[in-house]
Amino acid sequence: MEAILRAASVYGFLLLIFRVFGKRSLAQITTFDFVLLLIVAETTQQALLSDDFSVTNSMILVATLFVVDAGLSQLKARWPWFDRAAENVPLIVVKDGKPLFDRMRKCGIDIEDVLTAARERQGLDRLEQIKYAVLEKNGGISIVPR
Amino acid sequence: MTPSRNSSSCERLESPENLTFQEKSWRWERAGRWAVCLFVGAAAAGLMGSGPLSRGEEHSADGTLKVEYPAFARTDSPYRIVVHTTAARKVGDQVELWIESALLEALEVESIAPEPAETTLGTGRLHYRFRAAAADDPAPIVLHVKTDAVGRHAGRIGLQDGPSVNLALWIYP
Secondary structure, three states: OHHHHHHHHHHHHHHHHHHHOOHHHOOOOOHHHHHHHHHHHHHHHHHHHOOOOOHHHHHHHHHHHHHHHHHHHHHHHHOHHHHHHHHOOOEEEEEOOEEOHHHHHHHOOOHHHHHHHHHHHHOOOOHHHEEEEEEOOOOOEEEEEO | OOOOOOOOOOOOOOOOOOHHHHHHHHHHHHHHHHHHHHHHHHHHHOOOOOOHHHEEEEEOOOOOEEEEEEOEEEOOOEEEEEEEEOOOOOOOOEEEEEEEHHHHOOEEEEEEEOOOOEEEEEOOEEEEEEEOOOOOOOOOEEEEEEEOOOEEEEEEEEEOOOOEEEEEEEEEO
16 A cells, blocks of 8 residues: 555656646756656655565556556546646747747747757758747647748 | 637647646746745755754753654654753663653664663553763763654653653654
């Protein structure tokens, strides 16, 4: 029971912290972000396992994490408002080549992030070539060329 | 995907953009970030254990007993309970410390320095007897404990035929 509570509470806390710190926290990670993720994984691992390194305990934890995740997916599918609350919604950040700076600032992205996505995904090199840039739910930036 | 009812800024792109929700979301994110900052601040201050505010101290009315203990602690973590007493007056005197079982249910005593000469079970208490080697300003008795429960736990700790104090601990999961 304790292992299940540990897994569920760590899952819930991570979900909350990544939701609160924005959709950009996991997408297009820098080298330092990657290192930070490794540290988070190591820290949560100790909280999950405590002093119990048995195979049974790890099986319980893995199973609990999958069950909680599947349950959350079901809730998102059933209630769209829950999906929006947990995952946020896509947001247009460039329209007809014009950057919407206020939205970008609130999402923690800048014009360089948009141009990087435009170069990488569409081979575009100028902002005017972009019809729409959309910050997706997963934190990635989709580019629709003109 | 269904077009947004609020996508006034974008009529041509079929997008589930929802500005009303997005504005609310930004407000909640801001509040959430402040809450996380407060959480970190509270942890730094010691409200989650191991910090200035987590240090508890209780004195007996006659001043012969002082106990330092973790008022806020985290489960499965090591802590120290330091007992200062001036009860022994001459070399060879014995100091008998007792701890209520209610407290021991939340704390596992891993070691005691100095080691007690004798440990006995009393009614709802555990007694530790020490021989006093110095008459004045004796060294404190240090209990190395490990928290073994969650929630609020309280119990008394005191000296046989002497004063006692109540310790109240809040143990986080």
